[in-house]
Amino acid sequence: QITLKESGPTLVKPTQTLTLTCTFSGFSLSTSGVGVGWIRQPPGKALEWLALIYWDDDKRYSPSLKSRLTITKDTSKNQVVLTMTNMDPVDTATYYCAHSWQQLVLFDYWGQGTLVTVSS
């Protein structure tokens, strides 16, 4: 059974760096073709893909946010970490991590999401 869970701060101040951790079980991020991605959703708005890391440490970033994002993995801990610098109120959103397969940016299992509010 594949499960994922996001953790991190619920409130950050403008200009701060956000660090989110995705802790997963039921699969290994050393299995060929497997990846873990991050997607966010501002309140009442659509989904936006942010980043993804594959089993072989290949990393993909949204071109519009690439300069602010870093994604890393710790295979031994079954964790993926996303950092986003220079946070702004427009970054207020629910942040999801999700499992992908077949080396595709396509998500079949999702975490419950964590709401991050950016406010002073």
Next chain:
Amino acid sequence: EIVLTQSPGTLSLSPGERATLSCRASQSVSSSYLAWYQQKPGQAPRLLIYGASSRATGIPDRFSGSGSGTDFTLTISRLEPEDFAVYYCQQYGSSMYTFGQGTKLEIK
């Protein structure tokens, strides 16, 4: 960047009716790398369809996807009460993996 435009924005139907949701891409989606997700309030999205027409594990066969190139459709043959939700399409064939803005399927 491939822009996905979903229509209609809101669809009002009754249980038992057929629902047809559209997703149009600004450029051709390579290899039909188009997926559909369902999202209910307060929940994470759920993968329904991938590869334009393949149902994900555990998805009822009343859900079907079709299309290629720039025009894709999600059809729900007979609506059940639990199908009323927001539906998103996503393309994963280019390096900017975009989602549509969503179609809200509401009870009439």
